[in-house]
Amino acid sequence: MTTAAGRVPDVSELADRAAIEEILALHCRGVDRADEAALKHCYWPDATTAYGEAAVLAHPFCSQLVSAIKAYRQTHHMVTNSLFVFDGDRAKVETILLAFHYMVNDDGDDNEMTYLGRYLDDFEKRDHVWKIKHREPIMSWSQNGSATHDADHPALSALRRAKRYPDDPIYETD
Incomplete structure (x- = not known):
């Protein structure tokens, strides 16, 4: 994947990048909240x-x-460092992925998995909307180990907890 690195993009390309970045972020929310509708919104049918x-x-x-992600107590997916190669209404996008998975095993022990990799995405724009046409995750490495989660720590105990769809605070309406 080659880019025209350093070239100043025009306003239209900046708008396209922003739309794609929004889909990348929404996909992370969809996974972490186990929100099937949000996930499907990121992909063309x-x-x-x-x-x-x-x-x-x-x-x-x-x-x-969505079913598989619910096996974890919580997950946290983050995307960073996206590179874009545009070809009309198509774009190849490489994005760095960091994902954290927290679970309690059958013995009651807290465990966590850290995953680092990349998404290689083919995006397509239809009727002024960008969505994923094809996605392939590429793994760099992962690690598994004991977690040190302390939900009762005084600095954290008053904070609201992340939940799955539809119970997470993000889905509350005024």
């Missing part, structure tokens, strides 16, 4: 994803992902 050996349709995968 005919989109594919390759989290395994073969590409599958993204929308059915989103349903499976």
Whole structure:
């Protein structure tokens, strides 16, 4: 993937980048909140994803992902450092991914998994809307270990807790 690094983008390209970055962020929210509608909104209906050996349709995968993510007490996905290569209404986007997964195993022990990798995305713009046409995550490395979560620490005990859809504070209406 080559880029025209350092070239000043025009206003239209900046708007396209902002729209794509919003989809990348919404996907993280969709995973962390187990929000199937948010996840599906990030992909075109005919989109594919390759989290395994073969590409599958993204929308059915989103349903499976919501079920799988609920096995963890919490997850936190972050994306950083996106590079864009535009070709009309298509874009190749490489984005760094950091993901944290917190779970309590059958013995009652707290465990966490840290995952670092990249998303290689093909985006497509249809009717002035950017969404993912194909996604392939690429793993750099991961680690698993005991967690040191202390929800009762005085500095943290008064904070509201993150929850899954629809119980998380982000879904509250006025």
